[in-house]
Amino acid sequence: MPYRVRFVPVLPVLMIVIGAAAAPLVAAGMFMAEMRAWQAVLGVVFWVVLVLWLVGSGIARLRRMARSRWTAFAVEPDGVRIGAGPGTPPRFFPWSDVDAIVRFDVPRVVRRAPMRHLGVSLRDGAPGGVAEFEQRLTAARERPDLRDTDRETLGHMVERLAGDAFPRDHAVSAYVRQRDWWLNRRALERALHDLAPGVPLVELGAGRPPHEWLDDRARLEQAAQVAQVDRSGD
Known part of the structure; x- marks a missing residue:
């Protein structure tokens, strides 16, 4: 019988949710007077980069899953199907x-x-x-x-x-x-x-x-x- 492994988008969705939830807090901190010291500015920059990485990575992983029709790896009667990787499309081999x-x-x-x-x-x-x-x-x-x-x-x-x-x-x-x-x-x-x-x-x-x-x-x-x-x- 065929064997098919499907992607589980729990982690990418969690990354997007965490990044979206933290974004308002980071944005609010940018307008606080006590956050104008250079140490605080570096902290804000760190959190901005972290939020962008969480949301961007989560979206990229979901897009790869969608391109692969949510199939990571499949053994089918006609051949093998490999899911998409970073910069590569899904592939099928007879x-x-x-x-x-x-x-x-x-x-x-x-x-x-x-x-x-x-x-x-x-x-x-x-x-x-x-x-x-x-x-x-x-x-x-x-x-x-x-x-x-x-x-x-x-x-x-x-x-x-x-x-x-x-x-x-x-x-x-x-x-x-x-x-x-x-x-x-x-x-x-x-x-x-x-x-x-x-x-x-x-x-x-x-x-x-x-x-x-x-x-x-x-x-x-x-x-x-x-x-x-x-x-x-x-």
């Missing part, structure tokens, strides 16, 4: 392109507990996968009109993909951070067994992030656009 479902951790700078993520690794030759990206890298590096700085950038990307630290076998082409929703591992495994018996659920630790190559792919797109603009200018 089973013919999916190699594995990957659960991985990303270390945090401050907190000890890593951030959990769930993503999709694609088969070789599938559009949007690592193999296709390497082919595009090779073609881009061989362009005679490519600038030296762009060629060095592409070479650095190739080295990262070929390095031992990169989990090539389970590199994810799309992923969603595990927040505002909860994963039922047993239900996910049952859904994979019923709908895609050949697709495993893979666990990766925080030392092998399988998603960083997507940043390189974005930089390649930018470099290709710059080269195209340069050619049109000539």
Whole structure:
């Protein structure tokens, strides 16, 4: 049977409510005479920034949920559906392109507990996968009109993909951070067994992030656009 995880908008709504409730108090404090000292002004600025962050972050998270039709992750008869992330739209991948479902951790700078993520690794030759990206890298590096700085950038990307630290076998082409929703591992495994018996659920630790190559792919797109603009200018 299918497995679908829906976003729970409790935290974003709570952030908006707290920010909206604190906004009148902060605004009132700005007009009090005793709040004109520089120490008080710094305090008011802090609370203004905090209120704007609460309301803005809450609205941004609700918009991502709405774009994803409130679905964070879904295993369906035809394929896998991944919810929207910051700056990325929701994605759908047919089973013919999916190699594995990957659960991985990303270390945090401050907190000890890593951030959990769930993503999709694609088969070789599938559009949007690592193999296709390497082919595009090779073609881009061989362009005679490519600038030296762009060629060095592409070479650095190739080295990262070929390095031992990169989990090539389970590199994810799309992923969603595990927040505002909860994963039922047993239900996910049952859904994979019923709908895609050949697709495993893979666990990766925080030392092998399988998603960083997507940043390189974005930089390649930018470099290709710059080269195209340069050619049109000539």
